[in-house]
Amino acid sequence: MPVPGVSEVRQTRVLARDRAYASIRTAILDGTIRPGERLDDGELQAWLGMSTTPIRQALNALTVEGFVETAAQSYTRVVEPRVEDAVLHMQTIGVFILGVLDLTLGGLTESERNALVSDVDRLIAKLEAAELAEAMQASRAFYTRLMALCPNRVLLRLSERTLAARAFYVGVAYRALGIDWAEAAQSYAALRTALAAADSRGVALAAREVFRIDTVRPLHEGGVA
Amino acid sequence: MPIPRSPGQAANPRELVRERVYAQLREAILSGVLLPGERLDEGALRAWLGVSGTPIRQALHTLSLEGLVETAPQSFSAVIAPRPEEALDTLQTIGVLIVGVTILTLPGLERADRTRLAGLAAAVTAEHERGDIPAITKAAEAYFGSIIAACPNPVLVEVIAQAGPSLTYHVNVTYRALDADLAALGRDYTELSSALLADDELRVIDLTKRIFRIGTESAA
Numbered sequence: 001m002p003v004p005g006v007s008e009v010r011q012t013r014v015l016a017r018d019r020a021y022a023s024i025r026t027a028i029l030d031g032t033i034r035p036g037e038r039l040d041d042g043e044l045q046a047w048l049g050m051s052t053t054p055i056r057q058a059l060n061a062l063t064v065e066g067f068v069e070t071a072a073q074s075y076t077r078v079v080e081p082r083v084e085d086a087v088l089h090m091q092t093i094g095v096f097i098l099g100v101l102d103l104t105l106g107g108l109t110e111s112e113r114n115a116l117v118s119d120v121d122r123l124i125a126k127l128e129a130a131e132l133a134e135a136m137q138a139s140r141a142f143y144t145r146l147m148a149l150c151p152n153r154v155l156l157r158l159s160e161r162t163l164a165a166r167a168f169y170v171g172v173a174y175r176a177l178g179i180d181w182a183e184a185a186q187s188y189a190a191l192r193t194a195l196a197a198a199d200s201r202g203v204a205l206a207a208r209e210v211f212r213i214d215t216v217r218p219l220h221e222g223g224v225a
Numbered sequence: 226m227p228i229p230r231s232p233g234q235a236a237n238p239r240e241l242v243r244e245r246v247y248a249q250l251r252e253a254i255l256s257g258v259l260l261p262g263e264r265l266d267e268g269a270l271r272a273w274l275g276v277s278g279t280p281i282r283q284a285l286h287t288l289s290l291e292g293l294v295e296t297a298p299q300s301f302s303a304v305i306a307p308r309p310e311e312a313l314d315t316l317q318t319i320g321v322l323i324v325g326v327t328i329l330t331l332p333g334l335e336r337a338d339r340t341r342l343a344g345l346a347a348a349v350t351a352e353h354e355r356g357d358i359p360a361i362t363k364a365a366e367a368y369f370g371s372i373i374a375a376c377p378n379p380v381l382v383e384v385i386a387q388a389g390p391s392l393t394y395h396v397n398v399t400y401r402a403l404d405a406d407l408a409a410l411g412r413d414y415t416e417l418s419s420a421l422l423a424d425d426e427l428r429v430i431d432l433t434k435r436i437f438r439i440g441t442e443s444a445a
Contacts, residue, residue, distance in 0.1 A: 017286075053279070056283075057283065057286055060283065060286065060287060060290075061286070061290055064287065064290045064291070064387065065290075074240075085380070088378050088379065088380040088381070089380050091325075091329065091378055091380070091381065092325075092378065092380045092381045092384055094325075095321065095322065095324075095325025095326075095328075095329075095381060096321065096325075098321070098324070098325065098328075099317075099318070099320075099321025099322075099324065099325070099439070100321075102321070102324075102434065102439050102440045103317060103321075103439060103440065106440055152314045152317055152318065153311070153314055154311055154314035154315045154317075154318045154392075154395075155314065155317065155318040155321060158318055158388055158392075161290075161388075162384055162387075162388070166380070200440070208328070213325075213328055213329060
């Protein structure tokens with residue numbers, strides 16, 4: 001399932017560590033640096049043309065964010081998503097989305113709701129056609145619109161800090177796992193129906209299904225949607 | 226909100242120093258030794274902590290990522306100054322995380338766990354009746370901490386470990402702006418306790434949302 005990852009925009013004068021952070025993060029997201037790849041201090045210095053201190057600070061930030069981890073022998077590497085853990089990251093994204101839905105749906109105008117429903121319609125069509133790139137794009141459009149409508153700025157800021165690395169994790173695991181298109185389309189169809197009917201309880205239940213927040217199935221038998 | 230500690234990754238002496246400086250600064254902020262908005266002068270911190278500037282800057286950077294410190298390029302760092310107008314948004318955000326934990330955790334609980342949680346929720350009501358804010362906070366943290374400790378999703382628990390301290394700090398500092406109705410909150414925790422004993426999942430979730438003022442219409 002494609003998920004929202006809203007990127008941060010920095011406006012202030014850019015420090016070396018912020019440049020290092022942005023460059024490494026982009027390289028991880030676009031696959032230039034691969035999942036599991038070791039991040040060598042010397043290579044990063046040569047690539048970025050800066051000293052080790054800002055690079056370490058950038059790696060520290062990326063570690064806190066969840067893109068990078070320190071291995072046992074204390075070298076640093078890009079996280080290597082494990083298929084069996086992807087559902088944990090998926091659920092974590094879902095917890096934020098459930099919150100956004102709770103805080104947003106009640107205050108929507110008719111036209112805002114219709115726009116969200118149209119977004120979900122497009123997403124369902126792409127899922128039914130099994131078009132990965134377009135489904136990802138349609139999903140991003142839906143979640144971006146939803147989050148833009150959310151009145152809670154604190155929750156949005158935390159989502160921006162937290163969800164990009166979870167979405168990266170889930171995305172990588174997906175490519176390894178393959179997607180059950182019919183099931184994904186079905187979950188979103190339930191969400192669409194409840195959304196169009198302004199049924200918040202129904203939307204929440206459908207969103208729990210989309211993000212594998214099940215009350216019945218044990219976690220590890222879940223797989224990803 | 227209760228604060229599970231992030232797993233430290235300290236391996237060599239330099240990292241140990243960084244970890245210690247980070248822990249000391251964090252504790253000083255959370256306990257109020259350093260005040261909200263207080264400027265963090267590197268020289269003063271070096272003298273206080275007895276270390277060089279590098280681990281201090283690293284610790285301040287980590288604390289800024291966690292939202293406890295504000296830093297501006299070419300400028301000084303300061304303890305975050307929570308804004309009263311964001312008190313409700315912050316409370317709701319904690320609620321979103323706690324609701325998520327509750328949804329994920331409840332189905333796996335044994336009867337004995339639910340009874341224990343019900344007891345902790347009832348203890349929150351008892352403190353509301355006494356009206357002592359720090360005691361209420363402590364009792365509420367004991368309840369929510371127990372649910373988080375039982376949560377089967379370690380990724381969500383780690384997110385809470387990172388974001389929790391800053392969110393809780395905001396709410397604690399700006400608590401008055403929330404204008405909380407203590408009597409109503411006390412009743413909510415009583416109902417929460419009953420819903421836990423009755424294993425009524427939907428009711429537990431609705432009450433948790435109401436406690437954190439998330440969409441009150443569903444908790445009729």
